[in-house]
Amino acid sequence: MVSLEQAVAAPFATRQLADLGARVIKVERPGTGDLARSYDTTVRGMASHFVWLNRGKESIELDVKTPAGREILHQLVARADVVVQNLAPGAAERLGVSAELRETRPELITCDISGYGAGGPYSDRKAYDLLIQCETGLVSITGTEETPSKVGMSIADAATGTYAYTGILTALLHREQTGQGSALEISMLEALGEWMGYPLLYTVYGGTPPKRAGASHATIAPYGPFPAADGRIINLGLQNEREWSRFCEVVLELPALTTDPRFAGNAERVANRAELDTAIAKVFATLSSEEVVERLEEAGIAYARQRTVAEFAEHPQLAARHRWRPVRTPAGEIQALLPPVTFADGTPDMRPVPALGEHTEPILRWLRET
Template identity: 45%
Template sequence: MSKALEGITVVAVEQAVAAPYASSRLADAGARVIKIERPEGDFARNYDKLVKGQSAYFVWLNRGKESICLDLTVEHDRALLEAMIAAADVFIQNLKPGSIKKLGFGSADLRKRFHRLITCDISGFGDGGALSHLKAYDLIVQAETGLCAITGTSHGPARVGVSVCDISAGMTAHNAILQALFERERTGQGTSIQVSLFDAVADWMNVPVLQFDYSAYATARAGVNHPSLAPYGAYRCADGKDVVFSVQNDREWVNFCTKFLKRPELTRRPGFADNMERLSHRAGLDEIVSDRFTQMSSEEAMNELEMAGLAYGRLNQVEDVSTHPHLRRVPVSTPEGDIQVIAPAAIFNGEKAPTFQAVPALGAHSEALRKEFRCSSGAPLARNTTP
């Protein structure tokens, strides 16, 4: 696997999902990531006990890191963190808004002291505004951004089934940190980065918001159907299995009617001529499409969809995904034994099974890190300051 970030040191005062996602990807790329945990540990360690007695969230997002427990209300531990930051390239934090500044590690102050340092603050609602002081967990942000309002069925809204706001913020932070590292190569100067969960997912909401702003189009909750393309969704077959398929353009609509439905006259029926008309007559269209799917098994339906040149897939359950032929897994060592995690999406130089470092036990590196970053006149020389 690419180790492009070897030699880069990251200090992360982090918890939960968003910041650990960003720092785990930096660790995967070879960066040294020092994870600062409270004496009781990152609370994500206790989200569940479902992976050999460990949290699925934690073992997913903390491989390859060094764990040290610090009590940042204690002066000696704050001095130790200061020494670590002085020797770091990147500082990431996602504590409750205002907490890190009260402890003396606000990004603005750090950037004044360490001009080459890249700081990344991850929050729920950003650094200003009416809601910026609030704790913000994933479901809260899903609700605030309107994501829940367009997710679910006509019977009511729903939560996206994974922590999409946290993950989106972590991905955004990771991308921004890489940009900042590249910028520092050119200028010698660090960068201050702020990422909020709200902003990360609000960006993903551009299509429904633009549709509303400029056409007053209200995105309807459509279950396992596309809200603004038809036909596009899941249909039940004779064997009780659901198949998802898509019609994205006029050519595919003609092929679908002619080759799959065996009803070419539908392409000329009033109300079905283009996508916006089909959306307005979706109930009648779905009745025709559903009737055709009930006449064949899921395998027969997928074969015919493929022959018609249409995109299709299975409406899989988690157990189906676990054994999916395209799912790549890689081994990771944890304090309770080796596990298999799903590999990250990017493949470097054809290497489909990268090697990852272990998930740390709580405070596994505390003693070694305290010795390395000793808080005395013999402390390591800061490397991110400018003369």
């Protein structure tokens, strides 16, 4: 697989394929490489995004703007099963690595990733994660009532990379069955748009968008964060009237609330959320977080401790399931999470993160010898 990739969306797709054992040759600009290499220096001098997204790949420095560089690129593409690119609009066509390659190699799988897709008034626009969050309406339903907010990670890129990954796997299966490749196109707008399905339907057919509710659920109550007496936050998740009754009786020890007309059903609880939250907070203020958890466990109510990212890194469930693995990088070994799909008869191939141009000479030698 040859990937002319940068930033997040395409590298996320190809890293997942690399974890499955694919040979991914990553084409990078001489001197600077993938722009994600310089996002920060938090992982022993390396960028956290780059380390996350690029293990298991081979890096070749190639100036594709020169005739010699383009010739090497075309040699690589001629040997590839899959070509992935998320270059600026029009760049792939100028380099001769677009879906048109399939005119002479119908067995090839091409995957073009862009912000808005080909055609339409937005097709030539550059796109970044925050901008797509804004264009899909995600920012408008995220945050508090007073402050719209972006999601705290690159969710548009992650959605796009996920669909590119699954699309390529589907195309490989199709080729195995028919001998024919595929020309795939994934746009960030449409990928995140799919993940916006619930708020989109709720808005179009309900007449109003889901309200911004911070960490609480916009349309279910009680569902969200509540502080215990020791300051720790416990997030509740109630889904039905049976759970509501158990919550009132066992956790709050206020069985009368089950017949209170203000809280008779979920719609009433949402409409009277302020009074409901006050009643819950008053009880939780008398209990430590461990006492709250004990009552929730007894009642069979879903809950979660509100952890920091650092606390997530120490999560006991990850440790119990042995989800951490060492990965080599140019700056030394780090710990990384296993991919979320567990294979009963094998483990992912979590190979090293490449230094810029680390594989240039071996790849050139391979081209000369094959």
